Amino acid sequence: xxxxxxxxxxxxxxxxxxxxxxxxxxxxxxxxxxxxxxxxxxxxxxxxxxxxxxxxxxxxxxxxxxxxxxxxxxxxxxxxxxxxxxxxxxxxxxxxxxxxxxxxxxxxxxxxxxxxxxxxxxxxxxxxxxxxxxxxxxxxxxxxxxxxxxxxxxxxxxxxxxxxxxxxxxxxxxxxxxxxxxxxxxxxxxxxxxxxxxxxxxxxxxxxxxxxxxxxxxxxxxxxxxxxxxxxxxxxxxxxxxxxxxxxxxxxxxxxxxxxxxxxxxxxxxxxxxxxxxxxxxxxxxxxxxxxxxxxxxxxxxxxxxxxxxxxxxxxxxxxxxxxxxxxxxxxxxxxxxxxxxxxxxxxxxxxxxxxxxxxxxxxxxxxxxxxxxxxxxxxxxxxxxxxxxxxxxxxxxxxxxxxxxxxxxxxxxxxxxxxxxxxxxxxxxxxxxxxxxxxxxxxxxxxxxxxxxxxxxxxxxxxxxxxxxxxxxxxxxxxxxxxxxxxxxxxxxxxxxxxxxxxxxxxxxxxxxxxxxxxxxxxxxxxxxxxxxxxxxxxxxxxxxxxxxxxxxxxxxxxxxxxxxxxxxxxxxxxxxxxxxxxxxxxxxxxxxxxxxxxxxxxxxxxxxxxxxxxxxxxxxxxxxxxxxxxxxxxxxxxxxxxxxxxxxxxxxxxxxxxxxxxxxxxxxxxxxxxxxxxxxxxxxxxxxxxxxxxxxxxxxxxxxxxxxxxxxxxxxxxxxxxxxxxxxxxxxxxxxxxxxxxxxxxxxxxxxxxxxxxxxxxxxxxxxxxxxxxxxxxxxxxxxxxxxxxxxxxxxxxxxxxxxxxxxxxxxxxxxxxxxxxxxxxxxxxxxx
DNA sequence: CAGTGAGCGAGCTTCCGCTTGACTT
Numbered sequence: 098x099x100x101x102x103x104x105x106x107x108x109x110x111x112x113x114x115x116x117x118x119x120x121x122x123x124x125x126x127x128x129x130x131x132x133x134x135x136x137x138x139x140x141x142x143x144x145x146x147x148x149x150x151x152x153x154x155x156x157x158x159x160x161x162x163x164x165x166x167x168x169x170x171x172x173x174x175x176x177x178x179x180x181x182x183x184x185x186x187x188x189x190x191x192x193x194x195x196x197x198x199x200x201x202x203x204x205x206x207x208x209x210x211x212x213x214x215x216x217x218x219x220x221x222x223x224x225x226x227x228x229x230x231x232x233x234x235x236x237x238x239x240x241x242x243x244x245x246x247x248x249x250x251x252x253x254x255x256x257x258x259x260x261x262x263x264x265x266x267x268x269x270x271x272x273x274x275x276x277x278x279x280x281x282x283x284x285x286x287x288x289x290x291x292x293x294x295x296x297x298x299x300x301x302x303x304x305x306x307x308x309x310x311x312x313x314x315x316x317x318x319x320x321x322x323x324x325x326x327x328x329x330x331x332x333x334x335x336x337x338x339x340x341x342x343x344x345x346x347x348x349x350x351x352x353x354x355x356x357x358x359x360x361x362x363x364x365x366x367x368x369x370x371x372x373x374x375x376x377x378x379x380x381x382x383x384x385x386x387x388x389x390x391x392x393x394x395x396x397x398x399x400x401x402x403x404x405x406x407x408x409x410x411x412x413x414x415x416x417x418x419x420x421x422x423x424x425x426x427x428x429x430x431x432x433x434x435x436x437x438x439x440x441x442x443x444x445x446x447x448x449x450x451x452x453x454x455x456x457x458x459x460x461x462x463x464x465x466x467x468x469x470x471x472x473x474x475x476x477x478x479x480x481x482x483x484x485x486x487x488x489x490x491x492x493x494x495x496x497x498x499x500x501x502x503x504x505x506x507x508x509x510x511x512x513x514x515x516x517x518x519x520x521x522x523x524x525x526x527x528x529x530x531x532x533x534x535x536x537x538x539x540x541x542x543x544x545x546x547x548x549x550x551x552x553x554x555x556x557x558x559x560x561x562x563x564x565x566x567x568x569x570x571x572x573x574x575x576x577x578x579x580x581x582x583x584x585x586x587x588x589x590x591x592x593x594x595x596x597x598x599x600x601x602x603x604x605x606x607x608x609x610x611x612x613x614x615x616x617x618x619x620x621x622x623x624x625x626x627x628x629x630x631x632x633x634x635x636x637x638x639x640x641x642x643x644x645x646x647x648x649x650x651x652x653x654x655x656x657x658x659x660x661x662x663x664x665x666x667x668x669x670x671x672x673x674x675x676x677x678x679x680x681x682x683x684x685x686x687x688x689x690x691x692x693x694x695x696x697x698x699x700x701x702x703x704x705x706x707x708x709x710x711x712x713x714x715x716x717x718x719x720x721x722x723x724x725x726x727x728x729x730x731x732x733x734x735x736x737x738x739x740x741x742x743x744x745x746x747x748x749x750x751x752x753x754x755x756x757x758x759x760x761x762x763x764x765x766x767x768x769x770x771x772x773x774x775x776x777x778x779x780x781x782x783x784x785x786x787x788x789x790x791x792x793x794x795x796x797x798x799x800x801x802x803x804x805x806x807x808x809x810x811x812x813x814x815x816x817x818x819x820x821x822x823x824x825x826x827x828x829x830x831x832x833x834x835x836x837x838x839x840x841x842x843x844x845x846x847x848x849x850x851x852x853x854x855x856x857x858x859x860x861x862x863x864x865x866x867x868x869x870x871x872x873x874x875x876x877x878x879x880x881x882x883x884x885x886x887x888x889x890x891x892x893x894x895x896x897x898x899x900x901x902x903x904x905x906x907x908x909x910x911x912x913x914x915x916x917x918x919x920x921x922x923x924x925x926x927x928x929x930x931x932x
Numbered sequence: 933c934a935g936t937g938a939g940c941g942a943g944c945t946t947c948c949g950c951t952t953g954a955c956t957t
Contacts, residue, residue: 183949233949244946264948706936717938
């Protein structure tokens with residue numbers, strides 16, 4: 098047993114460091130935070146100077162147990178969690194929970210994982226920085242207070258189960274306000290002209306008129322004046338220019354570029370990056386630093402010199418513009434620059450390629466360019482056509498990596514221009530003018546929202562992806578696409594001295610995979626902005642971060658800082674609780690022609706809905722839910738009334754009724770006690786009997802057994818976790834190794850036998866005659882199973898010592914209780930599971 | 933698991949940050 102125990106946060110990191118430190122050291126991991134506030138309840142003694150009631154997190158009990166045993170045996174413990182606020186707190190919690198007080202304990206830090214850096218860290222141990230720990234406590238307590246005092250207000254005033262928080266609520270606000278900007282945007286049109294010239298060598302030269310006209314009349318006057326005009330080069334300017342590479346990736350820039358270049362949602366980027374990290378291909382993927390280690394810079398230099406030659410190499414380090422960065426890690430880069438391609442699948446390959454190129458490019462020379470501007474005048478008016486071009490004289494870093502251009506106008510500047518000389522006469526082949534409308538600001542994508550949050554200093558690299566998921570799981574926003582609308586454009590063309598006017602149409606407002614707020618998102622946001630302005634302020638995080646910094650520097654007490662915030666905040670919470678009206682986003686749609694009663698749309702306990710009549714009426718009001726494609730602010734009276742036609746009887750198929758309706762899981766067709774989901778995007782009001790029968794037949798075909806095994810049917814399907822076959826009530830995942838569309842009998846046998854083997858390995862106790870068994874479950878727990886009944890056993894239960902009588906009692910105790918609960922109320926929605 | 937919506941009241945939901953890995957339909 099080595100004398101030294103080193104504890105870091107990540108197991109992959111532990112593995113690497115173990116190699117650098119050798120046999121005298123044992124390197125273990127804490128898997129992040131081991132201690133937190135309790136999951137349920139506030140967990141803060143507010144009256145007692147906000148004392149946090151920490152406890153070891155449920156999923157870290159095992160880790161703590163293991164670390165405790167190891168610390169007992171070690172002589173010296175080295176706490177090597179990350180060098181930032183959270184990392185310092187992790188060390189502090191380890192110190193307390195592992196009871197290291199009496200042991201020799203050192204705190205060490207390093208922000209790059211190289212042999213040199215680690216040895217240096219070991220030579221320069223320090224003690225735990227209590228001020229930094231206090232800053233973390235303030236951060237944690239503030240977030241808990243805000244989240245757990247504001248969320249319940251939303252449950253009461255809007256809808257149960259909603260949430261608010263320092264980060265998520267601002268993220269939603271950005272999206273809602275952008276959407277309002279877009280909805281309120283009034284496009285202004287102007288007329289812009291382009292001309293296609295021919296040089297004396299008959300080469301094409303495209304140019305844009307520097308002036309725009311605001312009316313069609315002015316535009317027309319201009320093009321008329323161009324008839325028979327003579328054009329010539331008025332001015333020709335050539336200027337050298339430079340372009341330099343971007344810094345290597347941080348979490349946020351990786352998410353943006355992977356979104357733009359590869360089309361990955363942020364969750365996918367992070368999942369794939371994690372895989373590359375665990376395989377040892379890249380450095381840590383949750384970082385806000387653009388820094389590269391000296392070793393990495395030297396290695397990149399070597400690779401670049403060998404691959405591209407000396408003149409392409411330009412070693413450098415980058416500095417972070419982001420004030421809130423904590424820089425506990427390096428930038429994201431390949432661990433070995435000589436490995437040009439890595440990864441276990443295509444997704445990983447493509448992401449690795451991006452990371453390799455970006456990191457390599459960051460160490461390459463600037464590109465040298467020549468920018469050319471050609472001004473063209475004409476004999477008939479004073480307007481100037483201008484042509485801009487750019488040629489690359491030395492490509493430098495552009496050889497491997499180009500930032501994605503998001504501004505579509507920038508394209509024109511890239512053209513390579515033909516040679517012309519000053520005063521050269523040009524022939525205007527065609528002059529074309531078109532009406533152009535100003536564009537509203539763009540909707541956020543997942544990645545551009547992360548970029549914005551980072552700019553505002555809100556959230557951390559480890560939370561960007563989870564935050565994006567949270568606001569979607571809460572159904573505040575969706576990632577959606579819009580078709581757009583048509584509009585007319587006036588155009589003018591001058592060719593061969595003839596002017597033609599034409600009206601063209603263009604599509605505008607179309608959008609793909611953008612963040613769009615839902616009715617609930619809008620109502621919740623407006624409520625929060627009304628009543629909790631302070632917390633919803635875009636600068637709130639920045640302001641509290643200043644206080645956290647003051648605490649970290651020992652200039653302020655954390656409890657005093659929280660006290661200063663909480664007084665006002667809590668009073669406001671109470672006032673809002675007592676005085677705020679219920680927020681429903683209600684909108685009157687009109688009068689129901691059948692009953693003469695008013696029809697309105699609003700948010701109800703189960704989401705957006707339509708109501709006909711009032712609750713004071715003698716007759717009870719009628720209700721219907723909105724479809725997921727509809728929204729309160731634009732549903733028409735007609736569409737609203739249609740919803741009351743459901744459930745709709747479509748007719749008969751095989752002498753049985755076919756019904757269409759909407760349930761908890763969306764629209765469905767019901768036939769023979771079977772529920773068949775209607776594919777997304779289909780308008781259920783338009784579904785005919787024929788279409789329903791199509792869906793039924795498809796479903797029957799998909800559900801038809803593909804084989805039988807041991808006398809029982811085998812069926813197949815695709816679920817949340819990919820393709821599976823089902824046999825004997827068991828779901829068996831079919832991995833990529835198999836051709837799912839053409840499974841042979843042998844494949845099926847193999848899959849079932851493998852599954853049976855795995856299942857039997859899980860069983861730790863089996864009373865076959867009683868039909869009761871105990872199986873291993875996740876997080877080191879066990880399940881007691883009888884038929885379809887499954888009881889999760891507490892972790893403390895020693896399953897090997899359990900008798901069949903105890904098991905029976907547990908089952909008896911569970912059975913009636915479950916039934917009663919089940920009949921009273923449907924089980925809470927479980928579809929929004931976080932992980 | 934394929935509604936519901938009043939009002940009563942039980943008992944539930946909820947935050948942000950640090951980290952994986954066994955598991956689900």
